[in-house]
Amino acid sequence: MNVFNANFSSLNALKGKDGAKLGEAHIGLHKNGDLVVYTGIDFLLHPNQVRQAKDFLAENMGGDTAEKSFPLLADLLVQARRRDVSASFVAADIHAGDKFKNDPRFNHVVSTCTPAEAERFDSDKRQVLDGSIRPLQGCGIVAPSSLLDTLPVKFDFIMHDKNVNMTGGSEFPLRSEGRPKGFYVYDGAHAKADEQLPGTPYGNYFNKHAFGPDLKIIGVDNGDKGTLGIRINFDDIPENIPLLINGGALSGCTMVYGVKDGHFYAYHAGKATREDDSWTTCTDGARSIMETHAQFAGGQVPAGVFGNQVLLDFLQGSFDYAVMGYCGHDDRPDSIVKNNGSRVVSFNYNGRDAGGAVRVGNSAALLMKKDGVLSFETLNDDMSIGLQGGDIQSLDCRTTRWLSGR
Known part of the structure; x- marks a missing residue:
């Protein structure tokens, strides 16, 4: 996986980076907590992350940028089979992991027992x-x-x-x-x-x-x-x-x-x-x-x-x-x-x-x-x-x- 730092204030920042095509970009949450934009995605470990990432974008990006990002999720919403990731860009400027994990809708960690x-x-x-x-x-x-x-x-x-x-x-x-x-x-x-x-x-x-x-x-x-x-x-x-x-x-x-x-x-x-x-x-x-x-x-x-x-x-x-x-x-x-x-x-x-x-x-x-x-x-x-x-x-x-x- 080729990983690049990117400013996620606009998806246009992804254009022109090592063959990335904006129309083929997909959004997900990486295991390490970074919000990631994948290009040529071929692997989906956890399908539910797509819905969660979409909700997260709407709440934390807002406005025109979030609306434009939704079409980029369309392919992921219907993909259930596993394929390989060929390239990705890490959006490291919005602290996705902390916000995501601290949201009670997405945090499924349970530390108490019956x-x-x-x-x-x-x-x-x-x-x-x-x-x-x-x-x-x-x-x-x-x-x-x-x-x-x-x-x-x-x-x-x-x-x-x-x-x-x-x-x-x-x-x-x-x-x-x-x-x-x-x-x-x-x-x-x-x-x-x-x-x-x-x-x-x-x-x-x-x-x-x-x-x-x-x-x-x-x-x-x-x-x-x-x-x-x-x-x-x-x-x-x-x-x-x-x-x-x-x-x-x-x-x-x-x-x-x-x-x-x-x-x-x-x-x-x-x-x-x-x-x-x-x-x-x-x-x-x-x-x-x-x-x-x-x-x-x-x-x-x-x-x-x-x-x-x-x-x-x-x-x-x-x-x-x-x-x-x-x-x-x-x-x-x-x-x-x-x-x-x-x-x-x-x-x-x-x-x-x-x-x-x-x-x-x-x-x-x-x-x-x-x-x-x-x-x-x-x-x-x-x-x-x-x-x-x-x-x-x-x-x-x-x-x-x-x-x-x-």
């Missing part, structure tokens, strides 16, 4: 803090409200994408100064629900409930046309401290969790934007995960054509046990895993018919060491999202459990 919800969470919390990931099924996506200055566990990281190519990985900085982008270290007392756009969460479970500081969390983003990853030595994991690792909201990315020779690995492959190009996660992303692991832990990447089945076969030969969450498409045979290995479990978080509903994937791992034995549980969840974000449910889910020394 007595029944509180009772259920008490049970969920006990189980999660004891090392079980199952209670998190259908609960949405967790994200940090603030980050920790120090690490709960020592780990190595690696970045292998179009911007950075680390050949062997490095120890993640102990303190927050100088930490690389794409990795988030926080705890259950500083967590919230991730959001599709300001005020529209992926469920409100993590807004209503706090697991407290005993739950440590590491978020691993995808690379930009590549992979980010971490490695944790079993010996560095403290006793009786649950450690949750996740990749945030998934809408095409691949997540891999695995264990080998006393180490835990997590990889997240994808691209930062949905620009229309030849890079695909099921082929290029699969190769990227294999290359990243080979650089991180040693080994050879197979030659030939890549796909998710090839990736699974690679994991079968590279790990004692591994779990892979991916986005398969019926019209892309190379994106579908047909045969699982004896040591690898795969899950397609796009495998169920969602009936046109907006959906999101979740892939997470929970590590817990008790009396020297490490449990490694995973959750892969395909969830549908209501138009207002708070209504979320699991369409399909798979959990796994592995114990060291077994």
